[in-house]
Every structure is written in C-alpha cells, then in structure tokens.
Amino acid sequence: MSRIQSIVTALVVATISFVAAAQMPNDAVLAPYGGYEGLGKITHDFVERLQKNPRISAFFKDADVERLEAMLTDQFCDVLGGGCKYSGKSMKEVHAGKRIATADFNALAEDLQDALTAANVPTSQQNKLIARLAPMHRDVVEK
Numbered sequence: 001m002s003r004i005q006s007i008v009t010a011l012v013v014a015t016i017s018f019v020a021a022a023q024m025p026n027d028a029v030l031a032p033y034g035g036y037e038g039l040g041k042i043t044h045d046f047v048e049r050l051q052k053n054p055r056i057s058a059f060f061k062d063a064d065v066e067r068l069e070a071m072l073t074d075q076f077c078d079v080l081g082g083g084c085k086y087s088g089k090s091m092k093e094v095h096a097g098k099r100i101a102t103a104d105f106n107a108l109a110e111d112l113q114d115a116l117t118a119a120n121v122p123t124s125q126q127n128k129l130i131a132r133l134a135p136m137h138r139d140v141v142e143k
C-alpha cells in the first residue's frame with residue numbers, strides 16, 4: 001500500500017469510528033437514567049404526567065404522543081452527551097404560535113423532575129438535565 005493509500009485508509013477508519021461513536025448511546029453517561037431504555041421509560045412517564053397535569057394538559061390533547069416521546073428521548077440523550085443526535089424540529093419551530101407562558105414552562109419542568117425522581121435518578125443528574133434544557137426557554141415561551 002502506498003503512503004497516500006495508508007493515509008486515506010486511516011482517515012476513512014477514523015471518520016467511520018467518529019460517526020459511529022457520535023451516534024452510539026454512551027452507557028456511562030446514561031447509566032444514572034437506566035441507559036437509553038431507562039431514559040425512554042422516564043420520557044414515557046413524563047409525557048403521561050403532562051397529559052394528566054390540569055395546568056398544561058390542554059396543550060397536549062392533539063399531540064402525536066408516540067413521536068413526542070421518541071423525539072424527547074433522543075433530545076434528552078443528545079443534550080446529556082449520551083451519544084444520540086436529536087432529529088426533530090427546532091424548539092422555535094415546533095412551539096411557535098402555541099402561546100406558551102413561563103408558568104407553563106415551569107409546570108413542564110416540574111413534571112420532568114417528578115418523572116426523574118420516580119425513576120430514582122440522583123438529584124445532581126436531574127439538575128444536569130434540567131440545566132441543559134433551561135436555555136430553551138427563550139425559544140419555547142412566547143408570553
């Protein structure tokens with residue numbers, strides 16, 4: 001193999017490894033959440049809480065729950081650094097025109113915290129996820 005061929009091969013291998021690593025759930029990061037599967041269960045419980053919460057349930061009455069759960073699980077995994085790539089719509093786009101207020105945002109954050117507590121996720125890890133979602137406030141809340 002020529003020198004150039006070796007370099008090209010090394011680059012291709014490095015790129016493939018990088019892409020694979022970027023999209024593979026990172027077990028250590030997701031361990032406090034019960035892995036990717038556990039995170040999916042937490043999201044399911046979270047969405048059920050949203051649908052039952054009289055403060056905000058109206059927002060979710062026509063929601064595509066299956067998609068919402070799948071998108072949220074990947075987004076949580078992504079922001080935690082768990083190796084997923086969120087593939088849903090932008091936060092601005094998906095919440096535009098829904099007239100979501102800060103009080104609604106806080107109600108949702110409380111439901112997420114309750115779902116995490118119910119799954120025995122340690123407080124420090126709960127805070128990590130909430131802190132990474134908090135800046136999205138500016139793209140979600142309109143009033």
Ligand code: HEM
Nearest residue numbers: 056059063064071072088089094100104105108133136140
């Ligand atoms: C940091 C806070 C929030 C995050 C990370 C978040 C995340 C998401 C995601 C990932 C989706 C799905 C996107 C897609 O389908 O491509 C979504 C949809 C939606 N979100 Fe949020 N959201 C947040 C806050 C809120 C709040 C406060 C409300 C209302 C109380 C809300 C109501 C909705 C509704 C109604 C949908 C559309 C569901 C559907 O029609 O199927 N979200 N959100």
